[in-house]
Amino acid sequence: MKCLNARHILGISTLSPGEISLILDTAESLKEILDRPIKKVPLLRGKTVVHLFFEPSTRTRLSFELAAKRLGADTLGISAGASSVKKGETLIDTARNIEAMRPDVIVIRHPYSGTPHLLTKYISSTVINAGDGINEHPSQALLDAFTVREHLGHIKGLKIAILGDIAHSRVAHSDILAFTKMGAEVVVSGPATLLPPRQTEVLGARVALRVEEALEDADAIIALRIQRERQGRSLVPSKREYARFFGLGPEKVRLARPGVLIMHPGPINRGVEMAPEVADGPYSVILDQVTNGVAVRMALLALLFKKS
Amino acid sequence: MMRPLLFTNARIIDPSQDWDFSGELLVKDGVIGAAGQSLEAPQDARVIDLEGKWLVPGLIDMHVHLREPGEEYKETIETGTAAAVAGGFTAVACMPNTRPVNDSAGVTQFILEKARRAAKARVFPIAAITLGQKGEQLTEFGDLLSAGAVAFSDDGLPVRNARVMRHALEYVRNFDALIISHSEEPELSRGGLMNEGRVSVSLGLKGIPAAAEEVAVFRDVALAELTGGRLHIAHVSTRGSVEIVRRAKARGVAITAETAPHYFSLTEEAVIGYNTSAKMYPPLRTEEDRMAIIEGLKDGTIDAIATDHAPHSVIEKECEFQLAANGIIGLETSVALSLNLVRSGYISASQLIRCMSSSPSRILGVPGGSLATGDPADISIIDPEVVFTLTRESLHSMSHNSPFLGETLQGKAILTLIDGRPVYDPEGNCSHPPGQQ
Numbered sequence: 129m130k131c132l133n134a135r136h137i138l139g140i141s142t143l144s145p146g147e148i149s150l151i152l153d154t155a156e157s158l159k160e161i162l163d164r165p166i167k168k169v170p171l172l173r174g175k176t177v178v179h180l181f182f183e184p185s186t187r188t189r190l191s192f193e194l195a196a197k198r199l200g201a202d203t204l205g206i207s208a209g210a211s212s213v214k215k216g217e218t219l220i221d222t223a224r225n226i227e228a229m230r231p232d233v234i235v236i237r238h239p240y241s242g243t244p245h246l247l248t249k250y251i252s253s254t255v256i257n258a259g260d261g262i263n264e265h266p267s268q269a270l271l272d273a274f275t276v277r278e279h280l281g282h283i284k285g286l287k288i289a290i291l292g293d294i295a296h297s298r299v300a301h302s303d304i305l306a307f308t309k310m311g312a313e314v315v316v317s318g319p320a321t322l323l324p325p326r327q328t329e330v331l332g333a334r335v336a337l338r339v340e341e342a343l344e345d346a347d348a349i350i351a352l353r354i355q356r357e358r359q360g361r362s363l364v365p366s367k368r369e370y371a372r373f374f375g376l377g378p379e380k381v382r383l384a385r386p387g388v389l390i391m392h393p394g395p396i397n398r399g400v401e402m403a404p405e406v407a408d409g410p411y412s413v414i415l416d417q418v419t420n421g422v423a424v425r426m427a428l429l430a431l432l433f434k435k436s
Numbered sequence: 437m438m439r440p441l442l443f444t445n446a447r448i449i450d451p452s453q454d455w456d457f458s459g460e461l462l463v464k465d466g467v468i469g470a471a472g473q474s475l476e477a478p479q480d481a482r483v484i485d486l487e488g489k490w491l492v493p494g495l496i497d498m499h500v501h502l503r504e505p506g507e508e509y510k511e512t513i514e515t516g517t518a519a520a521v522a523g524g525f526t527a528v529a530c531m532p533n534t535r536p537v538n539d540s541a542g543v544t545q546f547i548l549e550k551a552r553r554a555a556k557a558r559v560f561p562i563a564a565i566t567l568g569q570k571g572e573q574l575t576e577f578g579d580l581l582s583a584g585a586v587a588f589s590d591d592g593l594p595v596r597n598a599r600v601m602r603h604a605l606e607y608v609r610n611f612d613a614l615i616i617s618h619s620e621e622p623e624l625s626r627g628g629l630m631n632e633g634r635v636s637v638s639l640g641l642k643g644i645p646a647a648a649e650e651v652a653v654f655r656d657v658a659l660a661e662l663t664g665g666r667l668h669i670a671h672v673s674t675r676g677s678v679e680i681v682r683r684a685k686a687r688g689v690a691i692t693a694e695t696a697p698h699y700f701s702l703t704e705e706a707v708i709g710y711n712t713s714a715k716m717y718p719p720l721r722t723e724e725d726r727m728a729i730i731e732g733l734k735d736g737t738i739d740a741i742a743t744d745h746a747p748h749s750v751i752e753k754e755c756e757f758q759l760a761a762n763g764i765i766g767l768e769t770s771v772a773l774s775l776n777l778v779r780s781g782y783i784s785a786s787q788l789i790r791c792m793s794s795s796p797s798r799i800l801g802v803p804g805g806s807l808a809t810g811d812p813a814d815i816s817i818i819d820p821e822v823v824f825t826l827t828r829e830s831l832h833s834m835s836h837n838s839p840f841l842g843e844t845l846q847g848k849a850i851l852t853l854i855d856g857r858p859v860y861d862p863e864g865n866c867s868h869p870p871g872q873q
């Protein structure tokens with residue numbers, strides 16, 4: 129496979145295993161650019177990438193902007209927040225107005241699930257989903273898969289444990305889809321208030337009510353950010369309780385395979401979902417994830433244009 | 437005076453008379469003259485050969501939203517009743533969640549006056565249970581009933597406070613009237629956008645568990661049992677709700693229930709692709725729920741089919757799924773979708789007409805639902821075979837928020853009469869009105 133069939137990157141759900149491999153391979157060859165003294169190739173010269181962010185974001189937005197700039201594209205960022213909405217303009221009108229200025233790619237983050245899909249019905253630019261509601265965050269899952277493959281050489285047959293808020297996490301959804309499509313076994317765990325009810329399986333991942341069962345012999349552990357302020361007080365009794373029973377401390381890491389990869393999409397609540405000595409420990413690849421994020425997003429942009 | 441009409445070669449179905457036979461029916465002076473075989477046509481009668489099509493008591497939709505007063509850009513009483521008669525309905529009962537809310541005799545009278553002027557379907561206003569549908573203070577049930585309201589509901593919203601619901605079910609007994617429950621436990625449905633389950637997880641949409649409906653159905657059944665007030669459960673959508681109603685009926689609780697065609701025609705899968713035309717409350721459920729609804733219709737647990745006709749403009753539907761309004765239109769698709777149940781052999785034609793005419797009339801205590809001699813000639817003529825494609829242009833409703841748009845459907849009304857007067861007659865069966873020679 130040399131090209132993507134997909135015209136937009138809406139989610140892992142719409143990518144085939146072949147397309148995911150192609151993205152990871154492309155990211156691998158582009159990553160080398162990031163270590164050059166002059167970190168730029170002209171693959172996207174003359175193209176315009178608009179970053180339309182309806183939710184606050186530092187690292188994802190910075191990562192997408194850097195990726196576009198490294199490939200020579202012109203970039204624009206719009207933090208729409210709720211401001212245009214407050215002025216009474218609909219999202220479709222906002223998008224059509226931006227489209228009228230002839231951009232090539234719109235990278236969108238939005239608090240409502242399905243918004244990138246909606247945009248593709250009304251505009252002709254290529255759309256990349258940078259996170260929609262509790263649905264998907266495909267570029268995060270791709271960089272997670274890239275990081276695992278880079279460190280362990282392959283993905284097939286590995287056991288990936290994902291801990292935390294599975295029900296409301298777009299990172300969890302995309303990670304589960306990406307790792308299972310690539311042949312890994314995914315086991316999720318967390319407080320049952322943050323898991324789909326009464327399910328033994330979610331999107332192809334096994335649900336373990338005991339964290340220890342999820343961690344046992346894991347090759348990689350992805351701990352998710354707990355946002356109690358977002359999720360409501362009755363879901364998790366306290367940060368203290370969460371840290372003790374569901375947080376990733378050194379004693380829990382020992383249940384996994386030696387050399388297990390410790391991952392987190394960031395930003396970390398240190399001492400809640402992950403103990404500081406784990407986040408900063410020898411197995412942590414959290415900062416590699418950030419670096420790889422730029423490479424993976426470069427790969428997405430490069431491949432979307434290779435096609436057209 | 438109108439010329440008498442004699443329908444011949446009709447399949448006459450009237451469950452209230454236990455009729456399902458091929459024969460003739462005479463309409464004279466706005467009422468049913470006679471029904472039977474080899475009727476003698478009066479000399480001046482217009483004879484209409486129905487070639488085997490169905491002649492049934494005018495259909496009654498006991499749950500519609502006509503949007504007037506207040507949201508006339510979505511629907512008016514005139515366009516809503518035009519959609520009704522085009523769908524074979526001679527009467528509709530409209531929910532009170534208008535602006536202002538129908539919580540006073542003045543609003544009830546306004547609706548009735550608009551309906552009188554539109555001169556299409558009969559309109560039976562349902563008044564609010566509580567002032568402004570705020571769930572606090574009961575409306576003036578007696579005054580509203582004397583102004584023409586036929587039942588009480590806060591539909592669109594649940595009555596959150598169980599004590600208020602208890603009092604409504606008690607007070608309504610003084611007037612032998614009916615409380616219609618929009619059963620929803622808001623703390624369980626809050627923020628939910630579709631049925632909670634496999635599909636909501638895969639679309640990343642916050643789910644509404646079946647329990648959000650069932651907890652509320654159970655509460656209101658318990659309150660009906662406590663008080664003896666007459667209770668009707670609106671838009672039953674889950675297997676659990678059907679089971680709660682079934683058991684309550686077996687215990688002799690004064691309870692009835694309705695479902696809507698979409699709950700036995702579609703499942704949560706219709707939402708895939710963030711399809712706002714499939715967004716509604718209660719949400720479309722699973723295949724298991726769909727089959728339980730059909731079972732409920734079959735064994736009589738569910739008494740009525742009502743559309744919950746809920747018009748919305750493109751402003752409310754062509755947007756993010758999260759922001760899209762709940763509800764779909766239903767008046768012009770109900771006959772075709774409900775006929776699917778007969779075609780699939782789940783229920784008989786007679787059971788279908790009971791659900792769509794005689795039961796709603798009995799539950800609401802309004803005239804209609806019968807073709808007995810002397811009854812007002814409210815009649816629907818249905819061609820169960822005709823195949824048509826649902827298009828925006830074909831709809832009489834002002835809105836076109838239907839998940840069936842573009843679909844090919846089978847079966848529709850071809851002639852609708854109220855008091856013997858044609859109110860929908862696209863084929864011109866009665867096109868030379870009486871009195872004009």
Ligand SMILES: [Zn+2]
Pocket residue numbers: 591592593618670671717718
């Ligand atoms: Zn309702």
